[in-house]
Amino acid sequence: MSVNQLVYVSQSTRKMSSEDLNEIQRSAKNNNQHIDVTGSLFYNGGWFLQVLEGPLETLNALYKKIEKDPRHKNSRILYNEPAKFRTFTRWSMNMTNLEHRQADKYDQLVEVIDAAKTDRKIGASSPAVTLLKMFKD
Numbered sequence: 001m002s003v004n005q006l007v008y009v010s011q012s013t014r015k016m017s018s019e020d021l022n023e024i025q026r027s028a029k030n031n032n033q034h035i036d037v038t039g040s041l042f043y044n045g046g047w048f049l050q051v052l053e054g055p056l057e058t059l060n061a062l063y064k065k066i067e068k069d070p071r072h073k074n075s076r077i078l079y080n081e082p083a084k085f086r087t088f089t090r091w092s093m094n095m096t097n098l099e100h101r102q103a104d105k106y107d108q109l110v111e112v113i114d115a116a117k118t119d120r121k122i123g124a125s126s127p128a129v130t131l132l133k134m135f136k137d
């Protein structure tokens, strides 16, 4: 089945604790596994960046639901394109809290979120494309 990748950035409406993030990940994993969605969620203490992968119609419906979640605001789609392959095949929803500096790919991810926030490119690439490339194999 053909797959789309949707990437958005948003601002958290309050500071998220580890428990808050675990709760988001728990419901995301529960739901996503039933609707054939995979992806990854990054949080830097103030902003979320999320990659969602799955059938186009499913993603659009899911994004509409997520967008309304009061835990974040000002959500903005950075990327919504067909993809040959999923990037996060193993995760119904991975979670990376960048408040922990030991996070894998920490420096690059901080830069990607920063660029996404301000709608800036990284070299010639958009932040979403940079992000997807970083996790490609």
Ligand SMILES: Cc1cc2nc3c(=O)[nH]c(=O)nc-3n(C[C@H](O)[C@H](O)[C@H](O)COP(=O)(O)O)c2cc1C
Pocket (backbone or CB within 6 Å): 024, 027, 028, 029, 030, 031, 032, 041, 048, 050, 052, 062, 065, 066, 067, 069, 071, 072, 093
């Ligand atoms: C930043 C963020 C990312 C989220 N990502 C997902 C997701 O990938 N899948 C999902 O089903 N819900 C996600 N949610 C939660 C939804 O907004 C909603 O609370 C949840 O799907 C409701 O699930 P429930 O009906 O099982 O309680 C996310 C919420 C936030 C704040």
